Amino acid sequence: MSKLFLDLGNTRLKWASADRPGDWLAQGDAAHDRLDAALAAWRLLPAPASVHGACVAAPALREQLDAFVQAHWARTIDWLAPSRHALGVENRYRRLEQQGPDRWAAVLGARARFPDEALVIASAGTALTVDAVTADGVFLGGMILPGYRLMKRALATGTARLPDAEGHLHDYPTSTEDAIETGIRTALAASVDAMAARLVARGETPRLLLAGGDAAQLTSLLNTPATLVDNLVLHGLAALAFA
Template identity: 45%
Template sequence: MSMLLLIDAGNTRVKWALLPLAGMAERPLGDWSSSGHALHAEVPSLVQAWRGRGISRVLASNVAGAAMRERLQAAVDEANKGGPPTPVAWFSSRARLAGVVNRYRNPAQLGCDRFASAIGAHALYPDEPLVVATCGTATTVDAVTADGAFLGGMILPGLGLMASSLARNTAQLPEVAEHLADDQPFADHTDAAIVSGCLAAQAGAIERGVKAHQQMAGGRPVRCLLSGGAATLIQPHLAVPATRVDNLVLIGLQAVARDDKPC
């Protein structure tokens, strides 16, 4: 069976998913035969997960630089060793793709992961105005209109970067964050005070994005989608409802592949 390999190479991890090419147009978004992730240093281990899977098409989003691009192509080549070459199609932002219009001043400048996430979000929730908040190494808060226009967004340091900039032990961040009550913003010791301030900044940016987009949408309710590694820590502190959707980049890549347009 011929398989499609989707890859999301982020700043910290590489996520991937496999699904059959046959019947892809009818397959629900996020319904994959298998999936996984690896830290950057663990990329060579992906060869074992991909070997013998009949990969005949690869679509990848990469924001981790040229070296990662080379390592991923090498991993695909090694996984398919002995079979026909399978070049990786590198996803990039453009003016229009898979039902989303990119209104960035320079469409190509938009991070390909943000564009893929916007495509995935619009594909999952068509006809709804959306705020897509991805909480990873950086936090991005992007607005997509109900008819599929990517308006732009915000970029700020992620939760871990914010905490580390204040020179505290970020290894304890998840433990401290999980014990902070969302109705008690004023912490009584320094580590918790730093985490509380960082959580407030993250939540405040997302809430501001939702409010601004709702005003632009004429008061129509805006769905907030939350993804990324720090989403679990941030969500309890949000004053707006949020729908958790993991792997939005991979979902966006699946939507692009399903749309069968050049990427």
């Protein structure tokens, strides 16, 4: 029987079903205010053997999914909590209760897809997270920054004269819109490159994995070659469930 995997993020739900790791039988995504579309798609699926999720969204959304899965399939969702060890990865996050389960799942998904490699895992979504894993499987930790859209919104709402308007990338911007666009994208890309440089300084040769809806905003500015990946959280949940 297949299993169902859920990534309930800050703004969207991503999901996939599989009967083995990484081989999706069905998948989809929906904004928080369109969860009914995801539930409608799930009604067409055969009953899964189990349901596994990572959640960083509001408790009410998690409860809505819990209720559907219980009512429709008589299943409970196994929501991931970060652990000290999993799938050969040692987690050095100091306080596990503070670590987002999506970040931990993404680390595990990245390790499952690229075993025995040092990794920088950058997810450019509502927030930009940049995490580091050594070749021998130690998750060292990482950074969290406001994402592309959050940065633009913060400038627009926190200042009197800076607009939330579309700009373009230039080496030497000569308009406010272009200055904001170039500044934000440069700052985000530099944060990713900085983490790669830190791993290199440790003697690692990291592979940079770039994911998230705003990944395309960063690729042209990175000094480190990037491998674009999708759904690392779902891949991590699947690797755990089928281990």
